[in-house]
Amino acid sequence: MxxxxxxxxxxxxxxxxxxxxxxxxxxxTMNVRGDAVRKIGFRDIIDMHSPFEPSTGFNKMQYTVDSTGRRHSAFRAYLPAEVVRGRPNLHVCINVVATKVEFSEGSDGTISAEGVELESLDRSLKRIITARREIVLSCGALRTPQLLLLSGIGPISHLREKGIRVVRDTPGVGQHLQDHVIIQTTYNCPLSDSLYAMVKQPTTFLRETYNYLRHGAGWFLCTLAEVEIFGLSSVINSDGNPAMLSEEQRNPYNPANLPDFCVLVAPIGDPSIPGVDTTKGVLSINAGLMLSKSFGNVRLRSTDPRVEPLCDMQYLTAPEDRAALRAALRVTNAIARQLREEGYEIDPVRVPDVSSDAAIDEYIDKYIDTMYHYTSTCRMAPEDDVRPGVVDDELRVHGIRKLRVADGSVIPNVPAAHPQALVYALAEKCADMMRMSAEPTGWTCDGDAQSRFYAMINASLSRFNLLRWTNERARYVTQHAVVSSGAMQTTQLRVMSEQQNKQYSSVRSKxxxxxxxxxxxxxxxxxxxxxxxxxxxxxxxxxxxxxxxxxxxxxxxxxxxxxxxxxxxxxxxx
Ligand SMILES: Cc1cc2nc3c(=O)[nH]c(=O)nc-3n(C[C@H](O)[C@H](O)[C@H](O)COP(=O)(O)OP(=O)(O)OC[C@H]3O[C@@H](n4cnc5c(N)ncnc54)[C@H](O)[C@@H]3O)c2cc1C
Known part of the structure; x- marks a missing residue:
């Protein structure tokens, strides 16, 4: 029976x-587009985060998932309910704005951060939270400099211009603003290959909803870019094809080999762009600038903390940036050409004329956009650097006691990688350093890994170095770790055992x-x-x-x- x-x-x-x-x-459809990228001359990077692979090539885009493969966020990874419940000294205040840092001055002239003034969004409540040990600012690369300026730390001329009492003249605050810019090119493609099908076809939407809810898989996991190329503009020819890399150019330890552009192939584009055939799918091939050499700045528009600061991006003021973007746009064109030659149905809607630099520049100026990867406005560097730093190599604000910064603003230069994982790593590193300084005898740490981290972060913040450090660190971190089993894509609350990791990733990677x-x-x-x-x-x-x-x-x-x-x-x- x-x-x-x-x-x-x-x-x-x-x-x-x-x-x-x-x-x-x-x-x-990733395979179709991946093949085209391979055929125009880019090599697969098997693991984007491996220190043993060349810095340039292409791979499937990686994203943050938990140990079951589901999309994950910093909030869910670092602030799960059990952590919040288990720590009576942790308070999360929502709907408040930090308006000012309060300082004290010792008899010897040392300035210490003592507290932070908070105000509710509706301005009905105001409070100063004092700190016995330390204060860490993490308002992001646009708002952390704003808060420092409002608190009287920044370039003296700007503080005086705004009528703010000067606590310390720190010229680097708000300077050296960097970003990754992106230029979109748009094509029509078969509807079944585009995320746009989820809008046009309810059955596709239902299928993918089911796939996600039931299996944690499918189109809802799409990062909007399926394939990402990291490239060196100096080896791209006028047709958009890369030259064969020499042994030296393949060396990931040489900072000269860090990619200065990226190309993201995405199964979605803006269907409202004039000329898009909305009965078909929309595909975009995007050119991005990785190692920007241009520097903008953040200044106060107003002394009201709610008012957005003035961000002068100064995009593409360095000629190298344009050269990198031109090469990237030529690569986008080469990918589309390759797809077409293979019989793939791809029709240009909004693409640059790549026959001359002038025509490409015109396209760049018209369609330049941001990737929202702002960094470096409170950079980690000495104060007497050509581009003055704001924090030291332990993230402490120069000349101020008990004040650190841990967010994208401290990254010395915009990284040749997407910054999210780097920000997590910085935050964890900051937590370790605070713990070490609070318990100088009770906390042990791999000293080698520590000193290598400083050397690496100051020299070049490539994603490969970051991973190496993270792998080493995983040995002594037992909680809240960003770990890697060859790819730093799994954010987990606990470090997985190596065995679990191997079994999981070998099957999943097929x-x-x-x-x-x-x-x-x-x-x-x-x-x-x-x-x-x-x-x-x-x-x-x-x-x-x-x-x-x-x-x-x-x-x-x-x-x-x-x-x-x-x-x-x-x-x-x-
Ligand atoms: C639309 C978008 C897409 C992105 N996609 C990617 C991606 O695919 N991959 C990737 O690697 N990176 C991506 N990034 C970039 C990434 O999100 C940032 O680099 C990263 O979040 C920076 O972290 P942070 O801690 O420096 O700042 P944030 O994440 O911006 O955190 C700052 C926090 O401080 C709060 N805050 C600011 N001012 C105050 C104040 N005065 N008082 C109280 N709170 C304040 C803000 O509300 C915010 O919650 C994306 C960014 C955006 C906006």
Missing amino acids: VPLCLAPETFILIAWQVLWKYALSKVT PVGQRTLGESWVALPARTRIQISLAVTGIALAGIYLSDQLERVLPPPADKKPLSEGAAKDVPPP
Whole structure:
């Protein structure tokens, strides 16, 4: 009875697996575009964060997921309810603005940060929170300098101009503002290859909603860019193809090899752009500037902390930046050309004329946009640097006691990578350093890793160096770690054991279409596996129960007698 009952369910499960894999293989367009990128001359980087791979090449875009593969955020990773509940000394104040840092001056002239003035958004409440040990500012690269300026720390001329009492003349505050800029090129493509299908086709939306909710997979995990190229503009020819890299150019330890541009191929573009055929899909191939050499600044527009500061971006004032973007736009054109040559249906909607630098520049000036990767306005550097620093190598504000900064503003130069992971690492490093200075004897740390970190962060903040440091650090961090099993994409509350990590990543890293049924099963989140197992067991038990009931209620078939009668007949008389 049990096998009979299980058989249809097992069949349905297998059929569903096959259909699901088929559906996924139909909608995964990453391979098509990845192939085009490879064919124009870029090499695969197997692990973008590996210190052993060249700094340039292309890879599938990585994103922050938890140990079950679901999208994750800093909020969920670092402030889960159990952490908040378990720490009576942790208070999270929402709907308030930090308006000013309060200082005291010692008899020897030392200035110390003592507290932060907070105000509710509706201005009904004002409060000063004092700190026994330290204050850490983390308002981001645009707002941290604003708060310092409002508190009287910054270039003396600007403070005087705004009528703010000068606490300390710190020329670097708000200077050296950097960003990654992006220029979009737009194409029409088959609807089934574009995220736009989720808007146009309710069935696609439902399918992907199901995929996400049930399997933690599918289009909702899309980072908007499927493939990202990191490139060196100096090796791109006028057709947008890269030259073969020499052994030296492949050396990831040489800062000269850091990529100065990126190209992001995204299965979505702006459908409202004039000329887009909205019956088809929309695809964008975006050129981004990585190592900007231009510097803007942040200044106060008003002494009201709610008023946005004045951000003078000074984009592309350095000629190198334009050169890098021109190369990147030529690469976007080469990718589209390659796709077209292979018979892929791709129609240009808004693209630059790449035949001359002047024409490309015109396009750049018209469509330049930000990636929102602002950094370096309170940079970690000596105060007497050509571009004066604001914090030292322990993130302490120069000349002020008990005040640190831990956010994108301290990054010395805009990194040749997306900054989010770097900001997490900086925050963790800051926490370690605070803990070390608070408990000088009770906290041990890998001294080598520590000193290497300073050297690395000051020399060049490449993502590869960052990973190396993070891997080393994972040995002694037991909580709230950003760890890596070859790729720093998994934010976890606990460090996973190496074994777990290996098993998980080897199966997950296989393309869905190439997994065996067993591997697909292993790759499912543990909770889903338990749910499926329980469901199958439940169906089996229900089947047994139902068949027993039916046997009791229904009359036996005409050609069969009840067992009791037969047994009575067959038993020989005593
Ligand atoms: C739309 C968008 C997309 C992005 N995509 C990516 C990406 O794909 N990959 C990537 O690596 N990076 C991405 N970034 C960049 C990344 O989010 C930032 O680099 C990173 O969040 C910077 O962290 P931070 O701590 O420096 O600042 P933030 O994350 O900006 O944190 C600052 C916090 O301080 C609060 N704050 C500011 N002023 C005050 C005040 N006076 N009082 C109280 N609170 C205050 C702000 O509300 C904010 O919550 C993206 C950014 C944006 C905006």
